[in-house]
Amino acid sequence: MAENLHQTGRWQRPSRLPSRWRESGPVWWAVFSMPVLLFLAIPVLLLFFEVRPADLWMQLGSEQTRQAVVISMKTSLISLAIILLLGTPLAYLTGRFQFRGRAVLETLIDLPTVLPPSVAGLALLLAFGRRGLLGAPLNDLGLQIAFTQAAVVGAQVFVAGSLYIRSAAIGFALIDPEILEASQLDGASTLQQLRHVVLPLSRYALLSGAVMSWSRALGEFGATILFAGNLPGRTQTMPLAIYLGFESSLESAVALSILLVLLSSLALLGVRWLSRGRMD
């Protein structure tokens, strides 16, 4: 978006600064950007030198590692589906309507992004645990949530949902009301409007929000270990396997870390690629 503004000439640097400042090129900014860039890049890159490629493949093939990858993929995709299905109405409500209490609602939605995941895990355990206000009646019905994959999904939805909801709300808010009015005049039903106008116009915001939520769900750790526990083959996701692998087998922990770095980078690149299509 910044590029567009720049091309139309509305985005210019203030010209009242002293000339030596006005003329300073990106070189100095690059020099002073180095500390943060190196601090971010070096540890991540060094992960790749911790294991030889052949060992990496072997580690990823081990039973416990494979199980963790499968559980992570399965639960994060289920979480994403739930977030999309249940988060979209909420995003539309907060994105397109002004009403009393909207600020409170938005704060509530944003809360999990700043809350420590351990707080989320504890809150979920106390609510949905066997003695919890919501967990006790469920338990009487024979539904146990703690220590199951449902708890893994619950932790992921709780922690990752807000990223999609916020992104989608911004996307919905940017749709020109006149377009919606026009489609209404043409006799489009709410569902037709949603399918042919709202979703296509906000698809970038929806997709990038979905990718961000998915990667956050994939990396969920703190809430999961408290709420879902740690059992290989049932609730042990990749981050949990890394934490316990760190203590027993550093190689498998590094292998899983590399996999997560690659997946997360791909997800972020995907968001960039999607946004490029929108910019031109």
Place this chain on the structure above:
Amino acid sequence: MRWSPALLLLLALAACAGSSPDSREVTVFAAASLREPFTALAETFEAQHPGVRVTFNFAGSQALAQQLNAGAAADVFASADARQMDWAVEGGSVADGSAAVIAHNRLVVILPPENPAGIQRLADLARPGVRVVVGAEDVPAGAYARQWLDQAAQDPAHGEAFRDQVLANVVSLEESVAAIRTKVLLGEADAGVVYASDTAGQDLLTIEIPAGQNVQASYYIAPVLAGPQPDLARAFIDFVLSAEGQRILAESGLIPAGETGE
């Protein structure tokens, strides 16, 4: 002289990175199950050594050994089993032969006070549907729990299937005894396997494991090589091994080092 932001930043980082040399602080990495006795020990130790502060890092012994081998700054390492102490020796964090036994412990089975699964005896742990939590295999309490199950399976009273049936009931492998106890206290798990000393002062039901099947868990202590306060490390270890230190450990339900033969 004006303080440039960069200089302030460096000073702030330095303040975070380590304590100044004249603050007398001894850093002890100790097994999670030693939290209560060691906190009591430290109070007396600090009273006897004015100006000295004992700082603890309590976690699963396997996590502590890994942190030490990765270069964490500590003066004393207290492990809940020999395996993790050996690992610290292999990693170059602790000198070979410098570890001493400070106390012993035994396992018990703990239940939430309302006992939701109606467990009356150890055999009930094998009943399908009972939710059991134990330590992960690398956590000393988890390794000991598996040793106990191996021995129990030899006992005709339980039968050979006992071990596998109990392990099939395990719903979570926790990273420390503290995490096991919390999940039982909250009533999320029906039963957990922890040390006898973990139950002191807690609102929990316990089932004793017969002495013939029980394992003898041994705690080891050693000074950390290249620790910043070697003199204080020695003083702290000597205090733990002294008659007074052993008395404090015994008050928390640990078995003093001298009382059970090695």
